[in-house]
Amino acid sequence: MQAMSDAKKDKQSSHVPVHPDERMARLVRLAARGFNRALQLRLQTENVTFGQWIFLRILWQEDGLSQRELSDRAHLTEPTAHTALIKMEELGYIERRNVDGNKRRQHAFLTKRGWALRDVLEPLALEVNDAAMAGLSVKAQDDLRNALSVMIRNLENDEHDAAARGVRVPPTKGNTAN
Amino acid sequence: MQAMSDAKKDKQSSHVPVHPDERMARLVRLAARGFNRALQLRLQTENVTFGQWIFLRILWQEDGLSQRELSDRAHLTEPTAHTALIKMEELGYIERRNVDGNKRRQHAFLTKRGWALRDVLEPLALEVNDAAMAGLSVKAQDDLRNALSVMIRNLENDEHDAAARGVRVPPTKGNTAN
DNA sequence: GCATTAAAGATAGATATCTAATATTAGATG
DNA sequence: CATCTAATATTAGATATCTATCTTTAATGC
Structure with a gap:
């Protein structure tokens, strides 16, 4: 019997035949999982959660969006956006306030701190991207x-x-x- | 100004420029999300959760695996597998029991009911796959x-x-x- | 302009996942 | 063969997401 390759030693590698119906779905999910883990691995060194990254990334491109707009952009619900934004305000990454006297909308604005994170975090995302793309x-x-x-x-x-x-x-x- | 296409009317479509660092990651995540939602949409009509689907799919191919083996195959932790399997036993999809007098391992065996689900659920997964692959x-x-x-x-x-x-x-x- | 409807946000509670800690059993070692 | 170590499962507690509901504010229609 021939020795196992390095890749095969990993217990994640499927000893299991995969359902034909699910082959593509599975690959896509595993790739998404890989991206998430690789990014979280790096974000955690800066004490930023994945959820915070999502909103920061959006705000760096469109500062001052409302909570509703942010939850839309992030494909997350409003309660999720709400709690994430509250936390981010606590952490001093953003400031939440009204605009144009409209007391319904809560807009999020990056603080100096929030903007500064960009220089730290974007290179990490680039690193993940480069790692993922190797050989393609x-x-x-x-x-x-x-x-x-x-x-x-x-x-x-x-x-x-x-x-x-x-x-x-x-x-x-x-x-x-x- | 030209009229928006049908696709553009959807609020999910990105008015937002995407970070170059995250373009591929985002696409992969959105595709995974699409698969998950499409499948969950169908599973819910049979009162099966996504997590249950994952374990059922594995058991249909390798009945009688231990909890540890199942959590490995599913890429989920043992507590997650544990609670899912307990629930599935309650629902009558599986039976958990020891094998060969080994009181440490808990093996999961599909019941008649669990096997029967296969005929109902697999076509749904195939449907999702076909829908996703259209035009490729x-x-x-x-x-x-x-x-x-x-x-x-x-x-x-x-x-x-x-x-x-x-x-x-x-x-x-x-x-x-x- | 007042009353109704719609929009936006906030809050409460459920669920699925995770980590960490604990208990039990099997296997290995002196 | 008694003890230590490793494997497996379980329990407890945290977190991020969700749905449903409630409150406040803006917009609309008589």
């Missing part, structure tokens, strides 16, 4: 992005169709695994 | 799987390297979004 040609990366975009659109349409048929759209509870 | 050639799908596999391996290596440097590997807390 520019064309391969391009094709990959295109194919992913097609799948995303297909699945969004599926969801819209379901919603149109009156199906309640379920939670996106946390399950990056598998 | 066989070759494109092949390339996509290859590229995803490369990324997964790259990111696993990244994690192993980090672990070797003594970095604590962080949770894979639920954040499929964005």
